[in-house]
Amino acid sequence: MSTPLVMFLIFIAITLGITYWASKRSAGSAAYFAASRRVTGWQNGIAVAGDYMSAASFLGIAGIIAFQGYDGFMFSVGWLVAYLTVLLVVAEPLRNAGRYTMADVLAYRLKPRPVRAMASVSTLTVSTFYMIAQMVGAGALVALLLKDSGISYRAAVIGVGILMIVYVVFGGMLATTWVQIIKAILLMGGTILLSILVLGHFHFSFGAFFDAIAHVTYHEKGQEVVKDFLTPGLRYKPPYGALDLISLGLALIFGTAGLPHILVRFYTVPDAKTARSSVVWAMVLIGSFYIMTTFLGFGAATIVGRDYITTHGGTNMSAPLLAQALAGNIFFAFISAIAFATILAVVAGLTISASTSFAHDFWTNVIHRGVERKPGEEVMVARISAFVVGAVAITIAIVLGPTANVAFLVALAFAVAASANLPVIVLSIFWRRFNTTGAVAGLTVGLLASIGLILISPSLMAVDPPTVTGAARHLIQAKAIFPLENPGILSIPLGFVGAILGTLLSHEPTSEHKFNELLVRSNTGLGAERAGAH
Amino acid sequence: MTAMPSEQIGRFQTDKTEWDNIANTQEFKDLMVTKRDFIVPAFLFFLVYYFLLPILVGYAPKFMATKVIGVVNIAYLFALSQFFMAWTIAWLYVRAANDFDKLAKDIIEKAETRAANNKGGR
Numbered sequence: 001m002s003t004p005l006v007m008f009l010i011f012i013a014i015t016l017g018i019t020y021w022a023s024k025r026s027a028g029s030a031a032y033f034a035a036s037r038r039v040t041g042w043q044n045g046i047a048v049a050g051d052y053m054s055a056a057s058f059l060g061i062a063g064i065i066a067f068q069g070y071d072g073f074m075f076s077v078g079w080l081v082a083y084l085t086v087l088l089v090v091a092e093p094l095r096n097a098g099r100y101t102m103a104d105v106l107a108y109r110l111k112p113r114p115v116r117a118m119a120s121v122s123t124l125t126v127s128t129f130y131m132i133a134q135m136v137g138a139g140a141l142v143a144l145l146l147k148d149s150g151i152s153y154r155a156a157v158i159g160v161g162i163l164m165i166v167y168v169v170f171g172g173m174l175a176t177t178w179v180q181i182i183k184a185i186l187l188m189g190g191t192i193l194l195s196i197l198v199l200g201h202f203h204f205s206f207g208a209f210f211d212a213i214a215h216v217t218y219h220e221k222g223q224e225v226v227k228d229f230l231t232p233g234l235r236y237k238p239p240y241g242a243l244d245l246i247s248l249g250l251a252l253i254f255g256t257a258g259l260p261h262i263l264v265r266f267y268t269v270p271d272a273k274t275a276r277s278s279v280v281w282a283m284v285l286i287g288s289f290y291i292m293t294t295f296l297g298f299g300a301a302t303i304v305g306r307d308y309i310t311t312h313g314g315t316n317m318s319a320p321l322l323a324q325a326l327a328g329n330i331f332f333a334f335i336s337a338i339a340f341a342t343i344l345a346v347v348a349g350l351t352i353s354a355s356t357s358f359a360h361d362f363w364t365n366v367i368h369r370g371v372e373r374k375p376g377e378e379v380m381v382a383r384i385s386a387f388v389v390g391a392v393a394i395t396i397a398i399v400l401g402p403t404a405n406v407a408f409l410v411a412l413a414f415a416v417a418a419s420a421n422l423p424v425i426v427l428s429i430f431w432r433r434f435n436t437t438g439a440v441a442g443l444t445v446g447l448l449a450s451i452g453l454i455l456i457s458p459s460l461m462a463v464d465p466p467t468v469t470g471a472a473r474h475l476i477q478a479k480a481i482f483p484l485e486n487p488g489i490l491s492i493p494l495g496f497v498g499a500i501l502g503t504l505l506s507h508e509p510t511s512e513h514k515f516n517e518l519l520v521r522s523n524t525g526l527g528a529e530r531a532g533a534h
Numbered sequence: 535m536t537a538m539p540s541e542q543i544g545r546f547q548t549d550k551t552e553w554d555n556i557a558n559t560q561e562f563k564d565l566m567v568t569k570r571d572f573i574v575p576a577f578l579f580f581l582v583y584y585f586l587l588p589i590l591v592g593y594a595p596k597f598m599a600t601k602v603i604g605v606v607n608i609a610y611l612f613a614l615s616q617f618f619m620a621w622t623i624a625w626l627y628v629r630a631a632n633d634f635d636k637l638a639k640d641i642i643e644k645a646e647t648r649a650a651n652n653k654g655g656r
Binding site for chain 1: 551553554556557562565566569573576577580581584585587588589591592593595598599604605606607609610613614616617619620621623624625627628631635638641642645
């Protein structure tokens with residue numbers, strides 16, 4: 001058995017043990033969906049970081065920096081700054097006024113059934129797209145990391161999928177939380193170790209390190225080139241580069257605070273003050289991590305080099321190959337195991353948020369008008385839907401195959417969160433006049449605008465040369481109509497306009513009458529859900 | 535009622551409700567003003583500071599490539615400063631939010647006392 005496989009198995013054994021422990025503490029809706037609201041501030045903060053930092057962050061950003069230098073580092077900034085929106089605007093009102101999902105907050109003053117139905121559609125869309133992107137990436141990556149053990153893409157996807165289903169179905173939010181906490185600690189530990197080794201390689205001289213970054217040598221089209229990797233412009237090129245980055249920034253700043261799997265985490269803590277402190281904990285971890293991507297990415301660029309990475313698995317392998325170059329195969333196995341843990345924690349978080357929304361919003365509140373017909377039904381429905389969501393994600397990931405172009409799905413998930421979810425959350429909390437028509441219009445317009453713009457963007461529309469075949473080919477073989485890969489710059493204003501126009505064109509006195517209740521609840525915590533044994 | 539039983543954690547609404555009463559107290563208005571006075575400027579500041587990065591890098595690349603310390607340029611330092619900006623605002627917010635908590639605690643206590651008195655009076 002290869003060393004990476006052994007480390008993977010150790011991680012799996014520990015997390016299954018946690019799932020068994022958690023399964024005995026997950027009876028009842030509050031226990032299953034919100035870990036009984038007894039997660040502490042630092043625990044939840046670490047779990048938020050573990051939920052958020054996907055393989056795309058760990059391996060992807062290290063790879064982008066290794067290949068495109070400064071632009072990759074600039075790309076990583078928005079992922080932290082986005083948490084200021086979560087901290088200042090969303091986390092506390094949501095904790096004060098909601099129970100399990102973001103739709104709880106909307107349903108206070110608006111007509112619950114249409115709003116919950118549409119919010120559930122949006123939540124399932126965001127979670128499923130994000131999950132498929134993670135699963136395809138996970139399959140390709142695990143197959144690559146474990147290629148010595150003979151694990152295929154298909155086996156890797158099924159393995160990751162089954163584990164994620166087991167965590168969520170049996171262990172609920174409590175198991176998911178601890179998988180995320182362990183993953184985040186492993187990820188931070190591995191990153192710190194790798195950063196120290198990179199600096200050690202340059203004899204702990206920042207001067208020597210940055211000098212090396214300013215003279216990175218590699219081959220481009222057969223020619224040797226030397227580039228200053230600190231200079232902007234290697235990734236975001238004119239004419240649309242800057243605009244695309246601004247558009248991505250908007251999607252991050254407004255989308256992170258609308259990501260269902262992040263929002264549900266704030267229901268796991270006892271009160272709004274703890275929700276606040278957990279955001280701060282998350283920001284410390286996430287910020288430190290992204291600062292250290294400097295060492296991971298630039299370290300890979302200078303110590304391993306683009307040429308070697310290209311011929312040994314490509315950009316995503318930058319961080320594991322750096323570990324191998326610095327400390328040999330054991331460290332390669334350790335970093336690979338961290339990547340594996342990272343993937344599992346994120347897909348488990350996505351699965352539980354999707355199944356919570358289906359069970360709580362759609363099943364209990366839309367179909368059965370808020371009445372749980374028999375105790376435990378809501379949790380049972382959530383368990384079944386977690387299984388279905390997982391099975392669907394496994395199937396789609398296998399059908400798409402390892403070469404499918406899925407990176408755009410992450411951009412799409414953030415765009416939908418920013419354009420559909422965030423406008424209605426914010427307007428519901430802050431605008432007295434806001435009403436049901438506005439919420440449904442905002443969610444619908446934001447969702448459709450994001451999907452529509454992605455469909456006509458360069459991610460899905462381009463003319464491929466005949467040498468590109470199969471799943472790697474673009475869906476529509478024509479010049480892209482919308483020039484940006486990130487639709488946020490247009491879809492976010494459209495989402496807000498939809499919500500505002502829908503409101504102004506209709507009249508709903510009950511929504512305005514109940515505004516004071518939501519205002520007082522969300523701002524003071526009066527009447528908020530408490531932590532409990534049940 | 536269109537509202538659902540499982541959503542009704544607190545009280546029912548009537549024409550002149552307890553929620554409206556609380557919303558109209560001076561204490562609650564003070565809380566809202568205190569929160570707004572911190573959150574709105576902080577939010578606008580971080581939006582401007584963050585979007586200056588892609589705007590400057592995109593539209594003033596020569597300026598951003600100016601080397602400041604050895605080979606390290608303005609672009610890198612400005613990107614790095616974003617992390618400290620975010621942490622600083624988060625820290626300032628936590629400090630300010632302790633005041634929000636004090637104001638909110640008064641409002642909650644008064645509301646709960648009133649509710650208890652109403653019950654006892656009946």
